Amino acid sequence: MNIKKAVITAAARGARLYPVADTIQKSMLPIVDVDGINKPIIQIIAEEALLSGIEELCIICAPGDETRYIDSFQSLYKTLTTSFKHSEWAQLQAANIKNLLSRLSFKVQDEPLGYGHAVYQAKQFANNEPFLLLLGDYLYVSDIPTKRCARQLIELANQEKCPVSMVNPTAEHLISRYGTLTGKTLLNYNGVYQVEKIIEKPSISEAELILQTPGLRSGYYLCFSGMHIITPLAFDLLAESIEKQNTTPKNILLTPVLQQMAESDKYLALEMKGTRYDTSKKLGLLQAQIALGLAGQIKDEVLICLTDTMATSLKR
Numbered sequence: 196m197n198i199k200k201a202v203i204t205a206a207a208r209g210a211r212l213y214p215v216a217d218t219i220q221k222s223m224l225p226i227v228d229v230d231g232i233n234k235p236i237i238q239i240i241a242e243e244a245l246l247s248g249i250e251e252l253c254i255i256c257a258p259g260d261e262t263r264y265i266d267s268f269q270s271l272y273k274t275l276t277t278s279f280k281h282s283e284w285a286q287l288q289a290a291n292i293k294n295l296l297s298r299l300s301f302k303v304q305d306e307p308l309g310y311g312h313a314v315y316q317a318k319q320f321a322n323n324e325p326f327l328l329l330l331g332d333y334l335y336v337s338d339i340p341t342k343r344c345a346r347q348l349i350e351l352a353n354q355e356k357c358p359v360s361m362v363n364p365t366a367e368h369l370i371s372r373y374g375t376l377t378g379k380t381l382l383n384y385n386g387v388y389q390v391e392k393i394i395e396k397p398s399i400s401e402a403e404l405i406l407q408t409p410g411l412r413s414g415y416y417l418c419f420s421g422m423h424i425i426t427p428l429a430f431d432l433l434a435e436s437i438e439k440q441n442t443t444p445k446n447i448l449l450t451p452v453l454q455q456m457a458e459s460d461k462y463l464a465l466e467m468k469g470t471r472y473d474t475s476k477k478l479g480l481l482q483a484q485i486a487l488g489l490a491g492q493i494k495d496e497v498l499i500c501l502t503d504t505m506a507t508s509l510k511r
Contacts, residue, residue: 197353203255207332229491232288243344321427342468364418372418385466
């Protein structure tokens with residue numbers, strides 16, 4: 196298995212970030228990355244893939260957004276190369292944006308018919324090859340300085356030649372937000388499971404009955420972390436799901452397709468050595484910014500800022 200393509204789903208309008216998401220794409224909101232450079236969220240996600248060995252990227256977007264993305268990045272590139280042409284950091288950033296644009300394509304999801312439907316739009320781009328799937332909402336900080344979270348996933352998929360999903364142990368009061376699974380520990384690996392059963396956003400009672408995983412501490416379950424290696428079989432299964440759902444409004448989910456894949460062939464889950472940050476939830480941008488700041492070149496500045504802010508607040 197040779198994974199050189201990545202798909203980023205970014206078609207959702209970001210209702211949890213209104214009203215700001217009504218005037219700007221939520222994935223274009225800025226955050227200071229670990230290298231100390233202020234970047235749009237979507238660029239940080241793309242660089243997670245590119246720095247993990249990915250060569251081609253496809254963004255699944257809403258109608259009209261493809262032009263907005265390109266215009267925004269081209270405008271940013273022009274500003275960096277003209278207004279900041281004598282700054283080393285700006286030239287490096289401009290080179291990164293130029294590289295991103297040269298590897299980027301778009302597919303439009305004409306109607307919001309569910310996450311699985313969004314993924315299905317990448318069929319032509321994937322061209323019968325396995326690919327890395329990322330969400331346009333999530334940023335990651337790896338616990339391994341030399342190995343990004345996406346690289347962890349890609350390496351396991353290449354070794355085992357099968358689909359793999361990134362998971363993390365999650366407290367039971369949070370599992371209703373995520374796809375949750377259970378499986379058997381794979382021998383010769385640490386934190387790798389053969390997936391057996393998946394339920395999308397289960398209740399605690401469902402999880403207690405069906406999704407207990409030996410080895411996890413009590414009250415914790417394996418939940419998806421928004422990062423997958425998907426094989427071409429998924430598109431055949433998604434096509435069947437789309438064909439069967441002839442009612443409106445449709446909601447084509449990816450989780451049932453992943454369950455079918457687990458039943459038909461080897462499909463693994465890998466415990467992430469790192470942390471995921473959801474930028475679309477309340478205070479998610481703040482939390483992600485603090486995490487990226489503490490993990491990168493501006494760590495001292497972030498610590499000083501946090502200390503000063505807390506000290507000032509306590510004086511009031």
